[in-house]
Amino acid sequence: MKTRFLFFLLFILTTAAETTDPTLNDDILGLIVFKADLEDPQSKLASWNEDDVDPCGWVGVKCDSRSRRVAELSLDGLGLSGKIGRGLLQLSSLRKLSLSRNNFSGALNPDLTRLENLHTVDLSDNALSGPIPSKFFWQCRSLRSVSLAVNRLSGEIPATVGNCLTLASLNLSSNLISGSLPSEILSLYGLRVLDLSGNFLIGKIPSGMGRMFNLRTVSLKRNWLSGILPDDIGGCLLLRSLDLGENLLSGVLPETMRRLAMCSYLSLRSNNFTGDVPLWLGDMKNLRTLDLSKNGFSGGVPDSIGSLQFLKRLNFSENSLTGSLPESMGSCRGLVVVDFSRNSLVGSLPSWLFQLGLQKILLSGNNLNGSVRISSASEQTVQILDLSANTFSGLIPSEIEGLLSLQTLNLSHNFFIGSIPVIFGKLNVLEVVDLSVNQLHGNIPQEIGAAVSLRDLKLEKNSLSGGIPIQIGNCSSLTSLILSHNNLSGPIPPTLAKLTNLQIIDLSRNNLSGNLPKELSALPHLLSLNISHNFFSGEVPSGLFNKISPSSLSDNPDLCGSAVNRSCSTVLPKPIVLNPNSSSSHSPSSEFSPENLRHKKIILSISALIAIGAAVLIALGVITITLLNFHVRAATSHSAATLNISDDYMSQSPATDANSGKLVMFGRDDPDFSTGAHAILNKDCELGRGGFGTVYKTVLRDGKPVVIKKLTVSSLVKSRDDFEREIKKFGKMKHPNLVCLEGYYWTKSLQLLIYEFVSGGSLFKHLHESPELNCLSWQERFDIILGVARSLAHLHRHGIIHYNLKSNNVLIDGSGEPKIADYGLAKLLPMLDRYILSSKIQSALGYMAPEFACQAVKITDKCDVYGFGVLVLEIVTGKKPVEYMEDDVVVLCDVVRGALDEGRVEECLDGRLAGKFPVEEAVPVVKLGLICTSQVPSNRPDMNEVVKILELIRCPQDSQADDLC
Template sequence: MRLNPFSPSRFLSQSCHLSPPNRRKMRNFSHFLVFLLALLPLTAESAGPINDDVLGLIVFKADVVDPGSKLASWNEDDDDCCAWFGVQCDPKSRRVTEISLSGLSLSGKVGRGLIQLQSLRKLTLSNNNFSGTLNPGLAKLPSLQSIDLSNNSLSDSVPDEFFSQCRSLRAVSLARNAFSGVIPPSLGSCSTLVSLNLSSNKLSGPLPGGLWLLNELRSLDLSGNDLVGEVPNGMDRLFNLRTISLRGNRLSGPMQEDIGRCLLLKSVDFSGNSFSGPLPETMRSLSLCSSLSLGSNLFSGELPDWIGELKSLQLLDLSSNRFSGEVPDSIGDLMLLKHVNFSGNYLSGSLPESMAGCRSLLTLDFSRNSFTGSLPSWSFQLHLERILVSGNKLSGSLPVPVNVDQSLRMLDLSANSFSGWIPMEMGSIRGLQFLNLSHNWLTGSIPVNIGGLKMVEVLDLSGNQINGSIPREIGGAVLLKELLLKNNSLTGGIPSQIGNCSHLTSLILSHNNLTGSIPPTMVNLTDIQTIDLSLNRLSGSLPKQLSDLPHLISFNISHNLFSGDLPAGNFFNTIPPSSVSNNPGLCGAVVNISCPGVLPKPIVLNPNSSSSNASSDPALSPENLAHKKIILSISALIAIGAAALIALGVITITVLNLRVRAASASQSAAALTLSDDYYSQSPGTDANSGKLVMFSGEHPDFSSGAHAILNKDCELGRGGFGAVYKTMLRDGRPVAIKKLTVSSLVKSQEDFEREVKKLGKMRHTNLVTLEGYYWTPSLQLLIYEYISGGSLYRHLHETSPMNPLSWQERFDIILGTARSLAHLHRHNVIHYNLKSSNVLLDGTGEAKVADYGLAKLLPMLDRYVLSSKIQSALGYMAPEFACKTVKITEKCDVFGFGVLVLEIVTGRRPVEYMEDDVVVLCDVVRGALEGGRVEECVDGRLHGKFPPEEAVPVIKLGLICTSQVPSSRPDMSEVVNILELIRCPQESQDSPGDELNRI
């Protein structure tokens, strides 16, 4: 039977070709049709039922976006839909019983058309991109047993009606969507449910008590939500339960005693919550349990001896809790155990010898505890794939691997007290991919057969007392990605065979006694990202091809004996000065040392030669060698004499220029003595008198009296752009006068005045106000308001330890500085020279930023000149200052601000020079953050008198601002918003961490 050519279903099909407005109208019409169909009697005699299924699916299709045309076979002209893609029917009634449309990239919404399918038993729409809300009518279908809408983009709350009339529903999966709100209390009405998966959504609130009424339930997964509170009583009613996962919520309280009465349980995952207290003893009855995951909770007490009664256990994860005491010997009775993880607890004693009986064991993780004794021999006798015992107190020599099975993939013995040599047999573990023996007391040399580890990707031997050289055989580890050998006593050179390790991303050889040069083969490491060769005795020049390494982001060769100029281009255009410091022979803009020019060798012509043939030149004959030596000696003497004359001339001219400039400066300074006659002159009539402008329009009227304005006794300090003096106006108000020492570089008077007047308009509570200026071609003065409290540098580094800045004062300074920079940036002014000595404090402790925008007074932003003028800002300067091809933007100020934040919070200088090391503050704090020790970075003078909930986000913000990539740094307006949020988090629903993650 065909549908009427003018039937609504034909219009619905045609709606797919209509314009969007008309198509929306047709979709609304489809919903009206569903309503009408619901009113029609469904009798056995009519031909309607088949057509109802066709029409229902066509209505559903109208709401679906099908980019792959998977539903092209769905044609309303067909008598039935049993041959359509993804549709199955009952062979007798020809009614639709199953729809399976998984993983087809479908989108749109799950419309009401499906509620026409009265015989539908299974609906699978998983792994698509359906959005909108969940239609409660789906669960009311009388025959529906299974519905899978997992891995879509459905949102809003799960309607309470969805579970209130679920009839014969046995399996529901709404996992990996965006459902929110609470789990509907009506869930307890679905007494036929066998499987329920609501994982990876945004569900909140407590677990509903009705959950335990589902006594047919075999699988329950509520993981990856935001559920809170304790697990309610009554779990023993789930006597058919096989698997339960509450992982990754915020559930708390003790584990329910009645869990042990769920005797059929095979998998329990309560990890990633806040459950506390000891393990209930009833759990010893779970003899069928093969997987027990309770990691990342607050469980405490000793590990129970009955753990050995769980004979079916294959996975046991009790990591990151508060368990203490020794591991019971009964663990050796777990013959089927494959994976055991006790890491991150307070366990002590020795590793139990009884575990030699765990013949199925593959993974052993006992790291970050307090185990003592030696590494038991069974660790290398079982067929283990992973041995992780780092961060304990194990000692003794490393056991010699005997008949090691090639299944061992990971061996981490780091951060213990192992001593002695590295056994040669370590190189015979052919399948090893990760070997970490760092931070022990190992001695001797690196085994020469270490290159036999053909599969190793990470080799970390750092922090030991290993000597000898790096074996050439290391080139055999062709899959090596990280080679970490720092903090040892290695000697010799870097083997050229290192170039065979073409997959290397990190090469860390710092803090050794390596000599020789960088092998040219290192340019073959095209995947390398980090190279650290600092604190060695390496020498020679750097291969120019290092600049061609495409992924290099860190290159540290500080504290060596390298010479010559740095490679140019790519990463080396932005390399931080600290990464190449303390190499006396290096030259270039980064180290602020000019490289000597390469001059061509002089050509000495023989006047007696009449032939162009070099082989016949009599001057080259043996009998005329003495004559050639005389010619060369005379030439050398002439060259030396000429050079001496040139040098003498340069010195003479320099001295004369200095005298003229000094005389000019003296005259200009004298012109600024406290004389009323000077101010009565017209700026335009006498070039020597200069031009004085006050932005307020008032007469400056400096107090006449004893001495000149620029008297040495009145000097307040000196910076990269000049000295600052204090003087008084006649009304008693003090001002600060900066004498610019870049006169030869300053722009013309017109350009100078334009830039200064722009700075004079920058009025802000946290900016030092520029009140006026004085101009002559040889002398320029800037007149500022006087700030009495001194510089932030003095308060941080020069005041008494008994009177440090409080946390409140430090936070206010950080916030005030951020607001001032945001104000400057809104007016297109870049500071260029932010540092703690340029942040002043007034009498109330308010931060006042000084010296802003002065670099724009130069004729061009020559980075070499600029960096030489602000060398005191070393440590604050963004890496792009070293790159001539990168535009200097506001992000440079953001970098300097980030360093300043870390300096204020830690009380340490940005760069500290030790006896044999250079410590960069950003690196220290970043390492502490990665190691979970960030609170230890806060200035010790605060003695714990600081709120961690403010200090930690502020430190993280400082690190984000010091990102090496300018685009990764936030704008200062964003910084201000984040700081205000950190100070007052209750005013926003978002946490400061959320804001930091958005940047």
């Protein structure tokens, strides 16, 4: 009742404002009404008492010393939530309003800027949503600084922002703002700070920015801006920081940028800029940070870089730079970070590399050569040294032990020889050591036990010998131990079980032997353990391989137990036979040592001889029966695997097929799926038919369910060598959101692909055939979209295009995770015939990118992006890509795009969700789907960008600006 009275009184005061002079009570009343809209779980506003004479002593309130009116309200980081109500409109003398780092929600109040004296508004780091009202910028009056960063505001930047001629700082970063940059923003001649980063802005940067001569800081990073940089950008002579990274900008850098002599921070990373690195960069004398990474720059590194005396961080990684590193860079005395990784640089390391006091040296993925020489200077500051994937040779320099600050050492994929230098004793902060894929030999140093901070140790693919040192048990921080593909021998040291942080252990392809320590079963965080291709023996400890693939035990012929499907021999007690000539001081164990058995005559009792004879006869009988059973079973299994398949699908005789067929199971030593072949004959096991073939469910001999796809494009499939090359490539694709390829079967006229079985059915069934009570929630739909995006990004990074993305090829496992099936199968065809792809393979209409209809347009991974966009719209709307009516054909993309243009996109969402979805997530997801279905391939984002955008939509508060390195 009291709150209702306050609202009523506020209404009367507001409507009478034109005829009534403001009084001291206006401030108290306005703040109390404002508080009534809030939740204050920590009672931070307990001091706000409506009975006080004035609010000047309240938490977060500052008053003008003369008028005693509220001049500042700063409630940053107090854990407040609720709406920003109309009570604040009573604070007519308010100059500064700062409510950042809380959880205020709802729409932005457009009347806040009606306060005539307001010059600072900071509502950043909240949960405000909806579009920015045009009215918010309509009457700016004296507004100087506005920050709405890190919220969930959407829509376009209102053109009315051009009215705020007094504005000096505008920060709308990390929101969901879309559309293009309004040209009206260029009329803000007094603007010093402009931060629009982390949004969905598209289009070109408008020319005219050069007229904004007061600009000091501009950040437009993490948007979708495209086109070339305007030539007049060099007119911003006072500019100190320019960040245009992570956009789609292209072309060469305009030469007018050389006039930005005061600029200390320049980042253009992750764009499509081309051409040589300009010589005029040396004219930007004040540069401290220069980041041109992940572009298409070519040519050599210009000598003019040496003119940047104040340069601290230099990142030219992931370009196409050639030539050698210039010696002139030795003049950059302030340099602490250099990153030239993943280019095509040649030559040896420059002399200045270990003389400038660098902290991070990143030169991986080039063609650098020669030996590595490290200065013996007493004070080395290197924290990260990454020279991997080059052609360095010679010994690993022992001077590395002098790099006392070293945290990461990566010399992998080179041609280093000799032994591992003793570097572990002194480098107390060393966390990562990667010396894999070299030509190192000798032992692993025992001094490794001193590396108490070591997290990752990778020494695979060398020629290391000797045993695994027991001192490794002192490396208490170790999480990853990779020693595979060496010549290591001896047992696994039991001290390894002390490393409770271990997650990955790979000891495969060595000469290790002995029993497996039972203590390994107790490692709490172990995710992967591979001991395959060694000489381990004895029983596999129970529980050790419950969550680990049996392939990680393969090629250890003396291992036994349920984990390897091999029974352990029953150990019978040996009869105790005493030598009457021996003294009582000798134990039975010493009496039967190999030496004594050679040199002593042991007298056996008659009962012992009878027992031994009986045991021998029984053993011979067991062996005979076992061999007969094995022979019969093998013959039956082979016959089943051959005859059943050929009888069902082939016209050749069993003998012919047996000679020509080939079965390969990835990661399995015993490729037997005789039960699977039997199940194929049973039509009840058929799961469905698609463009590539018929799918059956079956069970392998070890009880594991799998899916077998019989290809119906046999006449089109490539040769055996090409087929196997592509299939093995797919077999290496491991990702949580990809259906795992387990193996394949080949003959000239029959090809079978063996996949893991995914229990939850297809996405198509969940969307279009499930009852309303079991329909997917918004959270589940978003997780599916994000999982599919991540799996496609993974495929594209490895050069694999799906070609056939649709809801039938997205399977849902028991935990609700999506898994993509049928990826890359079009590559099995001798050529990517568009007619075959469009008419046969793509059996579901609506997902095909328009370029399939044009022979002149190259088929790229942007086809998958188009299909993904259609899939996104299908998931959020619950409608099929194409639906047939009595007199019409309805295309989903067109319907949703029209609804977006008319401002009613929310009406398109699946009605079964019944409003149970966050609008601030749903609308941007729909817009993303439409952008992915752009008719022009170059306008579609790549899947890595899609993943980043989805993560931003889900968690915009996590998209803070990150450091260069």
